[in-house]
């Protein structure tokens with residue numbers, strides 16, 4: 001058996017260990033095994049097997065992955081942050097085989113060309129990376145064939161269902177604001193996105209309506225292929241505690257233990273579950289691929305990191321690498337609900353509120369299951385007047401970082417045909433929402449260990465809204481105002497769902513309204529007063545959320561610039577150890593981050609195949 005949740009007694013040593021079977025980890029394992037079927041590769045994943053799990057396979061059930069009770073998700077809890085009105089942010093991350101690709105919201109989106117060029121890393125420019133973006137996908141959308149893949153394992157389609165009327169409605173409303181429909185905002189070819197545009201959403205959904213996660217598309221087919229990949233094995237439900245080094249600081253193995261989520265469960269293929277740690281040796285390479293919130297913790301528990309952090313945590317130092325756990329980045333998101341005149345079969349509200357029998361949908365393979373409720377996405381820039389209105393400091397940043405890079409948007413706004421949260425206390429109704437995130441936050445956070453054990457709670461701060469010039473909060477204010485203007489121009493708009501919006505004064509033009517019909521005639525933009533802006537900023541600090549796009553905590557950069565890995569993804573100060581996941585981007589990208597994770601997996605595979613001569 002090549003996939004197991006109990007360590008076989010004879011599994012003591014392999015050639016390559018991949019710690020973490022998430023998005024990049026699954027891609028890497030599959031490609032290395034293709035290149036060298038006789039090389040023994042072990043993936044050690046903390047979460048359970050995802051194979052055939054209905055809540056993963058059927059895109060429409062995506063909300064179950066982020067419900068607080070989810071067992072397929074890791075919830076990284078942050079400290080109380082003054083910039084967020086004292087809130088303790090909880091950032092969900094993939095915690096199952098396939099990682100984020102198994103639980104994410106399936107929106108297809110790619111970095112802008114200038115984002116990747118800005119990484120400034122030899123071998124990692126956009127032109128050098130586009131081949132890896134093409135390699136993982138079979139693209140069924142419109143646009144430029146030259147920059148999209150046609151034979152990769154991950155199918156990118158429009159899904160099996162679209163709420164056509166509201167989709168057209170959103171596109172028309174954005175057009176009235178000067179943001180036209182683009183055929184392909186994801187071309188990574190440097191085309192200007194000035195003033196911005198919207199696009200019919202494409203998704204990581206196959207033509208059969210199933211989720212295209214990294215485990216189902218890369219790992220499972222190889223584990224099932226009758227022996228051609230016999231040396232590829234996957235251990236689930238086991239957490240990697242640390243990497244082990246020999247006297248020359250060569251990574252020679254790992255210590256792992258049963259993930260605490262599964263200690264009470266029954267082992268399906270071996271003796272009873274045990275919490276005792278086990279050591280598995282690696283002859284050639286250890287790769288850490290535990291995601292941007294998991295990988296720095298593994299490195300630090302292994303003795304690689306800032307000596308002060310390790311000392312506080314009681315971990316002996318192996319290599320002094322100051323950047324581990326720093327440079328935490330995410331996008332800052334708001335998801336705002338609106339009342340609508342949508343019909344029950346145009347949203348996922350009835351499904352989430354339990355008014356539709358999910359079992360019946362699955363039994364009849366209903367096309368609704370192949371939908372993520374997000375039909376339109378966008379990449380949007382402010383006008384010069386908007387930039388001026390945001391003040392001098394924003395203008396300086398705009399002129400420095402955006403003006404000469406016309407492919408850089410300030411925000412991504414996506415339509416969502418459902419209520420973006422817990423439906424239990426809602427009236428029976430159909431909601432329309434807009435999810436808006438800002439693309440290049442300047443704030444940075446960190447994540448570090450506080451003790452040597454995998455169960456010690458991390459010291460985690462998102463850093464949201466802490467940039468010195470307040471540019472991030474101004475960008476989010478702009479995004480709030482713009483998503484609202486788009487929704488106000490839609491024919492299905494029936495006002496705001498006030499509990500999900502800032503509490504503007506009731507006599508303000510910005511106050512939330514409830515309407516019987518759409519706004520007639522030409523719609524004027526809301527004129528926000530200073531008081532409204534103060535209310536909005538306070539509300540943002542109280543409500544801004546994670547976009548689940550964690551990145552940057554083991555950045556690929558020179559060591560003296562707080563880099564953790566070099567351009568071959570090798571960790572500084574030690575040997576035979578690499579990091580392969582979204583910990584490594586040094587700066588942010590204007591996209592949902594899934595495609596970057598697949599790309600990093602593909603690129604890393606080529607680097608490792610060449611380096612080890614596989």
Ligand SMILES: Cc1cc2nc3c(=O)[nH]c(=O)nc-3n(C[C@H](O)[C@H](O)[C@H](O)COP(=O)(O)OP(=O)(O)OC[C@H]3O[C@@H](n4cnc5c(N)ncnc54)[C@H](O)[C@@H]3O)c2cc1C
Pocket residue numbers: 019020021022023024025044045046047065066074092093094095096097098099100101103104105106107108109238239240241289290291292294295298547548549550580581582583592593594595597
């Ligand atoms: C809820 C959600 C919604 C999202 N929506 C979208 C979207 O619509 N579109 C998009 O493009 N992107 C989206 N993303 C982002 C995207 O999925 C992630 O950026 C991407 O999956 C990250 O890939 P990764 O390989 O870096 O890490 P992951 O895929 O998170 O993989 C890390 C793996 O390591 C495992 N792990 C962690 N610690 C340990 C340990 N100590 N030992 C063993 N295993 C460990 C985890 O269980 C996980 O499987 C979303 C993410 C989330 C969480």
